[in-house]
Amino acid sequence: MLNLAVIIAFGLVSAALALTFWRLLRGPDQPDRILALDTLYVNAIALLVLLGIHLNSSLYFEAALLIAMMGFVGTVALCKYLLRGDIIE
Amino acid sequence: MTIRLLPHPILTPLLTLIWLLLVNSAAPGQILLGLLLGWLIPLFTLRFWPDRVPIHQPLTLLRFLFLLIYDILVANVIVAFRILLGPKHVQPAFVVVPLDLRSDLGISLLANTICLTPGTVSAWLSPDRRTLVVHGLDVRDPEALVTTIKRRYETPLLKVFEPC
Amino acid sequence: MLDILLSVLILTGAIFTFIGSLGLARLRDFYTRLHGPxxxxxxxxxxxxxxxxxxxxxxxxxxSLHEILVTLFLFITAPVSAHLLSKAALHRRVESQAQVPAQIEEAETQTHFAAPTVDRL
Incomplete structure (x- = not known):
């Protein structure tokens, strides 16, 4: 039961990753691409958490936490670059 | 003296709690290490912190938090349905919300709240901090949206941060 | 019993993640896309x-409680990055289905710094 749910969830999250990636490639404007990148981080966290449940190991948690932190910093830095043309003032 | 040794009385237990969650254990050694970190980090980062804001009516804040959690759940379901229905069924609009809040913390909390709740994202804050522009995913009645935001979210925040 | 609860939670989570990305791919202008993710x-x-x-x-x-940290972190950072993204988009005058208030147009033309001209990131 749990295994089946995890496998279906893997499929759904992978589809989400593919859709996001499509937006990243296509995105007509730069904010679109940054948004796609941000969503990609969140989807990667979801995938890692699922992998942790599937393999029954809590090792992947640290990776998820790191992606959450670095993803946020990256998004903010890119937005700041678009707003100011500079990251560190 | 207490201010110099313990600049942020709330931050210290909070950092300890975060440390314990991070190491995922509650061994006495870890609690001690967490307390040490929680005491040292505020001491070293003292200069980066903005002025402390007094919190009035903590109960209102708590009630506001529960309201927020409920609204986040509802918001997610609503937005999910709008997305599934497709782009033809959304009617996006920008609405301008005049702000009564003046403190930085209050405004940022309001903006964050708006982002997390039904179909709205706070899009832009005017440089004089008097108005907040909100983008709604499906706005049929802009006036009603402004009234809801002001009554539901801004009033409790006003009570907590700026009672007068 | 526990299995059923876990399966329901996992499936709900995966479906919401999928719908968020679906919104990103499907909706028409940047500001509405911002809502999905x-x-x-x-x-x-x-x-x-x-x-x-x-x-x-x-x-x-x-x-095991350390997952709370990631949840909390995501809930705090998501609004901040959404706000910054929409601010950046308004600054660059990304097309919008909705009418942009005149107030924003005015304020953004007055800002003294020029928008960076980059073709790709």
Whole structure:
């Protein structure tokens, strides 16, 4: 039961990753691409958490936490670059 | 003296709690290490912190938090349905919300709240901090949206941060 | 019993994550696309993390609560990045289906710094 749910969830999250990636490639404007990148981080966290449940190991948690932190910093830095043309003032 | 040794009385237990969650254990050694970190980090980062804001009516804040959690759940379901229905069924609009809040913390909390709740994202804050522009995913009645935001979210925040 | 609860949580999480990305791919202008990822994905990842929390707590090696950190972090950062993104988009005058208030147009033309001209990031 749990295994089946995890496998279906893997499929759904992978589809989400593919859709996001499509937006990243296509995105007509730069904010679109940054948004796609941000969503990609969140989807990667979801995938890692699922992998942790599937393999029954809590090792992947640290990776998820790191992606959450670095993803946020990256998004903010890119937005700041678009707003100011500079990251560190 | 207490201010110099313990600049942020709330931050210290909070950092300890975060440390314990991070190491995922509650061994006495870890609690001690967490307390040490929680005491040292505020001491070293003292200069980066903005002025402390007094919190009035903590109960209102708590009630506001529960309201927020409920609204986040509802918001997610609503937005999910709008997305599934497709782009033809959304009617996006920008609405301008005049702000009564003046403190930085209050405004940022309001903006964050708006982002997390039904179909709205706070899009832009005017440089004089008097108005907040909100983008709604499906706005049929802009006036009603402004009234809801002001009554539901801004009033409790006003009570907590700026009672007068 | 626990299995059913976990399966429901995992499936809800995955479906919300998927819908969030679907919104990103499907909606028409940037500002509406912003809604999908900020809301749907936070709840999606949130319920996945709750499922993970229950799963590892039920293993019998003590309570596993560190997933709360990631959830909390996502819930705090998602609005901030959404606000910054929409601000950047308004600054660059990304096309919008909705009418942009005149106030923003005025303020953004007055800002003294020029928008960076880059073709790709």
């Amino acid at each position: 900020t809301k749907a994905t936070t709840l999606g990842v949130g319920s996945l993390l709750i499922a993970s929390m229950i799963h590892f707590s039920a293993q019998g090696e003590g309570v």
